[in-house]
Amino acid sequence: MTETAVRSIDGLKDIPYPSAESGSEYVSGWRVYATLLTLFLVSTISQVDRILPFIMAEAIKLDLSLSDTQVGLLTGIPFAVCYTLLSMPLGRAADRGSPRFVLVICILGWSAMTALGGVAASFLLLALTRFGVASGEAGAFPAGHAIIARKIRPERRGLAIGLFAMGMPIGAMVGFAAGGAIADQLGWRVALIGAGAIGGLVAVLVLLVIGRTPTLRQTSTTGESFLRSSARLVATPAFRWLFIGAIAVGFASAPFYAFAGPFLIRIHGFTAGEAGLAFGLLQGLMGIIGTVVGGRMFDRAVQSGTGRVLGPPAYLFLIASVTTTAALFAPIGWLSVVLLVPGMLSFAFLLPWAFGAAHLVAGKGREAQATSIVMVGSGLMGPALGPLLVGLISDAASAAQIPNGLAFGMLAVPVASVATALAMLTANRRIAALFASR
Structure with missing residues (x-):
């Protein structure tokens, strides 16, 4: 493949995704x-x-x-x-x-x-x-x-x-x-x-x-205001569904990291040191595997020329939604920890796919802008409201004398994981359509 084109945000022309042979600025x-x-x-x-x-x-x-x-x-x-x-x-x-x-x-x-x-x-x-x-x-x-x-x-x-x-x-x-x-x-x-x-x-x-x-040669949209340019990008179907997926993953990841430790301590009797060691080491390991393997797989997906660049992380989120649900009601502590691993992996695995797909849709010269918009989606609403929602559900369940109230609150994590998967699959189809129309 020598060149792959994707639709620019103005919808009027294709922006080339250059091959290895082009661009002397590459190191x-x-x-x-x-x-x-x-x-x-x-x-x-x-x-x-x-x-x-x-x-x-x-x-x-x-x-x-x-x-x-x-x-x-x-x-x-x-x-x-x-x-x-x-x-x-x-x-x-x-x-x-x-x-x-x-x-x-x-x-x-x-x-x-x-x-x-x-x-x-x-x-x-x-x-x-x-x-x-x-x-x-x-x-x-x-x-x-x-x-x-x-x-x-x-x-x-x-x-x-x-x-x-x-x-x-x-x-x-x-x-x-x-x-x-x-x-x-x-x-x-x-x-x-x-x-x-x-x-x-x-x-x-x-x-x-x-x-x-070197400063890139600006396109005809250079004079467009920052907010208008961002709004036009989010308005494109492919990027809009990617942005929705980013919001959903924020609601999945923030409560996961905020309450996984307290869950292990409260429900399974872990000490703070045991919970931190188990969760911290596994999260670090899954982070390394997810980002490196995910990045390499994304490269291969792009080089295939099909435009299907979000399927694997979406399917992993579906798997993680099942295992995380099982982890919340597992009777044994170590089994619960093991069942949380696919969730840890899914968050790291998604990073290169989501950012890379955002760059493809936005086009050359708009990569940083695309990254910042994805960061707004994943980093604002989910971290601000997700843990609060889990806390409210947990408190309500405990007040109603429901045992393991925190687990019911943390069900927000697998629900948001399913929403992430569905949004990414939709974005996957939209991006593939852009590739097909080049």
Whole structure:
């Protein structure tokens, strides 16, 4: 296959998905590995800085005399809103200018805010630094995906997106393990300052390793406003169903991660350490397998030329919906953990497929914008409302004297997983129709 075309968002012309032979700006040789390793480090440190307050919440609470509500505000809805909404203008900036420059500024910004959080003496100051962290991290994935689109040859792009995304589970493991250990030995302030310093070094690495990213020639829609351009993209059937799927996966993943640990502790008598070890290690392993294997499979799906680029993750979500339901009512703790594994795998496996498909539909030069819109779908409503919905159902079931009330609340996870699968299958058909019409 030398060239595959997909419909652009204006619906008037096809945008080529270039082959390996086109585009002299693509890196080769050792620069491919250096670029991907650098982006992996960006994703990893981003996740570390984001989740550090989770593992250090009790120490921060005691030191600053915070309430549980204030701790929740540091890591909850405000962070999600700031992170997802700012990803859109930052994605636009990455598409229209230099994504390397946007990424370096974002890393320096969130790293500085992370370090400043280590010297905060009040809730207000710490909250402001967390908003700063969210603002900087909002540009990491859109700018990183724009760099991948301009530097990595199309036949390797899905794998590149998967390797970039692999930093999320690795960062979570590093953040929980190293963050907790450093906080115990040296204090939470040292952990935040140290993480900020490491982020600064990663920014320098990005500047040195990732070469100049030429500004792409803009299409006729350049003069179109950002909001109008985004609305036109979401209005296309293929991207609209992809966006709906992103919303659904947010409602599946957020409650899954928020309540899986408490479920194992409350229902099966795990200690916090046992639940964290079992869930954390398995999630990390599934994250690595899912992002790498998913990325490679996506590349092969694109190269097939059929346009069917969302079927495998959709089917995995259907399987996960069944196993997760069984896990919630399994009588044995270890069996419940095993049955949760397909759910862990499905969330990681979807990442390269969803982002890669979004890039295909949006077209060349709009990759960062497409990424930011998908992030809004998955990162805003689900994380903000999903855990709340599960909590309300669990409380209502417990008040009605229904045993295992949390399991009934967590049934929202398999329901949302089925919704994700159906939306992705519909998007799969729509994208295939675009390929067929080229």
